[in-house]
Amino acid sequence: MIMGLGALASCEDLYDDLSLHEASNQVIYTSEMDFGNTIQVNGTLTFGDVSSGVASRKWTFPAQVVDILNSENDSTSTEATVKTMFTQAGEYQVRLQQTYNSDAYVGLDLRGTELDTTISVTVLDSVSLGIKAYILNNDGSLGQELDLSDNTQNEVMAGSFVRYIVAPLGEPSAYTWNTEGGDPASSEEFINEFDVRYKRMGTFDFGLYAARERPGGSYLVEIENLLKIIPSTEPVSLEGAFDANGKISLSFSREMNANTLSPDDFTVTILNKGQAIPASVVTAALDPNEANLVVLGLGDELIFNDDEVTVSYTQGDLATTDGMQADSFVDQPVVFVGNNILKSTAYDYSFENSTAANWPYQWWGAPWDKYSLAISNTKSFDGSKSAAITLQPQGGMIIGNTDSDNNLIKFPVEAGKTYELGVWVYLEDPGNTPAGAIPPDLRFYWAPNTNWGVGANPAFTSSFPVGEWVYSSILVDFPVTGDYSLNIRGANENNTAPIKFYMDNISLAVARLRP
Missing domain, CATH: 2.60.40.1220 (Immunoglobulin-like)
Structure with a gap:
């Protein structure tokens, strides 16, 4: 028994000479690191260095735009945790220089004893709005500018359009429009040019609420008795x-x-x-x-x-x-206007929330690559934008609507139901299709299980109206319940000249059929 205790004591003595060193490991955080280090002017942002094995550190902040709270020095700090307030909007860089007791790990990589890190910070203005409003001339150009003071009762003839132009500050991400007396009377479209038609007489208010989710902020414009809609001398249409x-x-x-x-x-x-x-x-x-x-x-x-x-x-x-x-x-x-299924999906049926990059070529080969597409605010059936398309002579187009990862956007349908698939088209230039040749057209195919025999929607025949918005539709059935995507094909094979048109408000709605 005595020998056992002696042996135990000898083992303990062995550990007296061991030197255990703390591992060096870089761990830096900010209070808004999950939100892109984005704050509002005069909002606070905390920087923290909880790295292990740090021998010394130095934070360096941009000059004259930062208040380091509870410190007389607003340029640098050696504290592990630093709480700051940024006083001017802009993009800024914060530098952290660290010296470690031994080579430090950053994640799984060993980086050395001297580490220099830069943290980007975005400081937004408080949300605010500058607004102007104009009566639109018949040709769509800006006419008389309106006085946006309370109770001005700017006189506008019934049937006229008013364009509201917004200059936002602080990057709001959502709008709520109150356009009393107008068409539409309200909207949540997040656009900075909004056209409203006033069809009934009376005196009406205007309002626009802008909000930003994070960093939280909002701004409200309310104008009482902005417009007085008066009798018009223009024909009713x-x-x-x-x-x-x-x-x-x-x-x-x-x-x-x-x-x-x-x-x-x-x-x-x-x-x-x-x-x-x-x-x-x-x-x-x-x-x-x-x-x-x-x-x-x-x-x-x-x-x-x-x-x-x-x-x-x-x-x-x-x-x-x-x-x-x-x-x-x-x-x-x-x-026929039904409940557009596309509205409940990410599909940009009205071209208001996408770029041309979201309507890419679908690689069918020639001649389906001979076209151009742009998202345009020159003409629109609804909202402020549409797709401006040119099909080249003897050319064509095949496009789909994709997300930012180039995945085709899908929508749900059910087998056993008939749907109306519609689109609004404005034909600007019909080109020069020879008499007797198959005219240019649009066709909407779907995947999977498409019907390759689906008809033109529309066909740009010699009698197709030029210079006005026209609705075209076909009735379609889907053989299997599930999620589908659309491919839009434009054909101009027999035309010796380009055809130019605008496309807007694609719709897919359950059809009511005659019993």
């Missing part, structure tokens, strides 16, 4: 005819007078698979929420997506609230 849950909604350029409506002034034609469906207009009334919309009821008859529907008006008493009579029109096609 029909902007389109649309399905309204089986009825027909006529959209006019400004508010209509309910007392001038008569169903007898309207006629409707319905064809389904070439067969005429008897229909007559039984009621004509204003939409209760938008007085520029005239809703026509067909009694017990409804219209369906697989119908070809046109509506005509023979001039009677129909007039605006400011006394301008509506002109006759003949065979205005009715557009």
Whole structure:
């Protein structure tokens, strides 16, 4: 037993001569390192050095823009933890110089005893907005600038567009527009040029709320009685005819007078698979929420997506609230507007949130690489942007909508349902297709399980309207429930000249078919 204790004592003596050294390991943090070291002016940012084995350190901060809290020296510090306040917006570099007791690890790499690290810091202004507003001329150019003071009641003729131009500070990431009395009356579009059409008379306010999630910030502009919409001397125009849950909604350029409506002034034609469906207009009334919309009821008859529907008006008493009579029109096609599935996905159906890089060539080979595409704000059916496309002579296009990693963006559909696949197109230059040749066209294919026999949507025939937005659609079925992507093909093989057009508001909605 005594010998055992002696042996134990001898072992303990062996450890007295061991020298255990602390490993050198670099660990640096900031209080906003997970958010790109981005702060707001006069916001605080903490820098920390919790590295092991540090013999000395020195933080160096940009001159005249940093307040090192609880320190009289705002340029350098040797503390392990430094709390700072940046007083000016900009991009800055903070330097940390460290000397270690032994070669230091950075991650799994051994780097030496002298390490020099630079940390980038972004300091944003507080969120604020500069706003200007202009009446748009008929050619789309800027007209009279509006006074944005409270109660100015800038006079604007009914049916006119007002363009709001925003100059933001502080990089807001979201807008909420309040454009009372306008079309649209509100929006959450994050754009810095916003066109609003005022179709009804009255005095209206304006508001814009801008927000930034991190670093948190917001700014609110509210202007009371900014606009006074007055009677117009311009003709009233029909902007389109649309399905309204089986009825027909006529959209006019400004508010209509309910007392001038008569169903007898309207006629409707319905064809389904070439067969005429008897229909007559039984009621004509204003939409209760938008007085520029005239809703026509067909009694017990409804219209369906697989119908070809046109509506005509023979001039009677129909007039605006400011006394301008509506002109006759003949065979205005009715557009079916359903719940666009693409809106609930990342697919940029309206070209508002993507660049040309998000609509890349899909590598079909010649001639499908002979085209150009740009995201343009020259023309748009909705919002402020569209795709401006040129198909070269004897050329074509094949594109898809991709995310930042070049993955095709997908959307969900169900087998057993029929969908209406639509697009708005503005033909600027039809080129020169020889008589009798197959005209240029657009076709929408999908993957997987596409239908290669899908029809033109649209075909740019010699009768296709030039210089106006036209809606085109086809009915499609998907054989298997799942997620699909779209390839958009443009063909110009038989054209001896380029064809130029704009494309906007791609839609995919479940169709209601005639029973």
